[in-house]
Amino acid sequence: MSARGSVASLARRCLATTARPVVRGDFSEITAGDLETFTSILGDPKHVVTDADDLLPFNRDWMNKYEGKSRLALRPKTTEEVSRIMRHCSERNLAVVPQGGNTGLVGGSVPVFDEVVVSMARMDEIRSIDPLAGVMVCQAGCILQHLDETLAREGLMMPLDLGAKGSCHIGGNISTNAGGIRYLRYGSLHGSVLGLEVVLASGEILDVLKPLRKDTTGYDLKQLFIGAEGTLGLVTAAAIHCPPRPKAKNATFLSCDSFPRVLETFRRAKADLGEILSAFEFLDKESLDLATRTFADVKNPLEGSSDGFYVLIETSGSDEAHDAEKLQSFLESSLEAGAITNGAVAQDVTQFRAFWRVREGVPEALNTHGAMYKYDLSVPQAQMYDLVEETRDRVGGMAYTVGYGHLGDGNLHLNCVADAYSDELSSRIEPFVYERTAELGGSVSAEHGLGQMKASCIGYTKSDSAVEMMKLVKRTFDPKGILNPYKVLPSSN
Missing domain, CATH: 3.30.465.10 (Uridine Diphospho-n-acetylenolpyruvylglucosamine Reductase; domain 3)
Incomplete structure (x- = not known):
């Protein structure tokens, strides 16, 4: 067995999490005395939320994928109030879920059972x-x-x-x-x-x-x-x-006829644009088509282009003329070398925003479907799109598969959308996506976290010894396990 354990055993762990919810930990339940204590700490009953309807935003994520059963949300204003809340929760063995804007994608800020939600919304100074x-x-x-x-x-x-x-x-x-x-x-x-x-x-x-x-x-x-x-x-x-705000920003939207050409364009951008290169995003034709079909305000800047891949590059610096000269030189050499087939440079703020609207429109368009299988992966750049094509082949016509992401740091957003979730479609995608990511030496979470969605899948990326060390750190800082249970690390329940 490898340091990460066999792929088969990891798959069983992930599928077990998907098919059977974890068991509630041995935590206390909220009592009237707890509510009195929390009201005393926060000084106003309106910051002690117990009404079922008022608790809905705290119990659900924005995708309506995860839903908890918390019966209490607290809204502290100061660090001292948070400290007093946690002191009481520790004494009473009450599980706690810290919650910010609740915009996560893996259920990390949503209760699993009846944990106390501690919202940071009022701590905005x-x-x-x-x-x-x-x-x-x-x-x-x-x-x-x-x-x-x-x-x-x-x-x-x-x-x-x-x-x-x-x-x-x-x-x-x-x-x-x-x-x-x-x-x-x-x-x-x-x-x-x-x-x-x-x-x-x-x-x-x-x-x-x-x-x-x-x-x-x-x-x-x-x-x-x-x-x-x-x-x-x-x-x-x-x-x-916080870095200085750039005095000059520009964006260019490019087309490439293959993913290797996208990689070549990235190599050239790093060499030719150097210190002014601030973003390098890629999206496939399927992503672009979905966004333009879904939203009237999303337009292909290269209208009529039928290439398979598109690149959005942003530059930021302190001298507009200098940056424009470097960008023009990069575009000319890339076009001459065949790395890109076409391109457009934003001429004003309106076009700049229109270019970025294309990229931002992709995840928004995906969210309009009844079922969305969303994966945030770190994959070696050379093999990044292989995973998209392999997944597309596996699901066939059962789902619409797209690939886009932050190519500059090897972050792939792989998404499969359909009208509804189904066991057959789910089994085509998972654990295949995690297995292939592991085989490629990647990470099952690049920037979204693990939350409750991937807690039992950490072994695809981290070795058994690393996971055990993390558990030791967890026990040291949280010996009762009351902080955001059932998240990040595999549950022992």
Whole structure:
């Protein structure tokens, strides 16, 4: 058996999770005394949500794929309130689910049973912005788009950009180590997050919030909570390094006749555009066709093109003339070498937004179908589209299969949509997608996290010894297992 275990055994674990829900842990149930305590902590009964109708948004994800049975949602305003909540939950052995904007795709912020939901929505204060250092300190409930708009007034920007930016919370972004389209230029949140304030399962407040770019004093504890999906602690505030806002931005939409040509275009873009390359997105013809069919405001910038692949490149820099010259040189050499067959450069802000509207329209169009099998994978770039073609062959006419994603960092979004879910279609897709990803040396989750969807599939990517070490870390920080149970790690129930 390999270090990750046999593919067959991993498949059985994943399918068992899909076919049979996990068993509720040995946690306490909410009592009238608990409600009195929480009301006393929050100071206002309206922040102690118990009405069934009012609890629906806390119990369901936005895709209506996951639904919990929580009978209580709490809406704290301060870190001290979160600390007191967790202290009581620890004493009473009450399971807790931290929740931000609830925009996740793997059920990580949705209760499985009757866990207490701790919503960060009211924790939306920007504590400080240092324009010189480029550092912002804010609470976890701040909405990503609002942060970016506020930073714009200081000539700065958030180092990440997501489709859900209008509703996702920065605390949730950090807890899932969200990626997005700026990853190529600015890297992951493991590098951008300088410090964190975290409430542990016991209620203790861990303060590692120093907004310093360099600090080598001991273990870098904040890294444990980035991507932990709330299973080790509740992120309540963060210090984030925010890069200067570019003075010049442009976008170009290109067509390629094959995926190897897409890869060649990426190689050329890295070499020719260098420091101004900020995003490199690809989508197949199936993705483009779906978006243009679904939305009237999504238009193919290369009308009449019938190539199989399209590329959206964004550049950002400080000198518009310099950037335009580099972009033009790149386009001419790529066209001459046959890497691209056609292209269009945005001439103004309207066209810039229209190009990005194409890319953003793809996931929106997918969401209009009755059944959506959505996979977020890291795959070696050279084999990235092989997985799409193999999956398309397996499902045949049972589903419409598309592939798109952040080629610059090897992140593939593989999606199969149909009118309705079926056991036959599900069995065609899973565990095949996970098995092939493992065989290619990839990861079953690139930026969406594991949540409850993939908790038992972590072994496709991580070795048994790595998973055991993660369980040890979990037991150390959360010995009672009350923080976001049934998520991220395989359940022992």
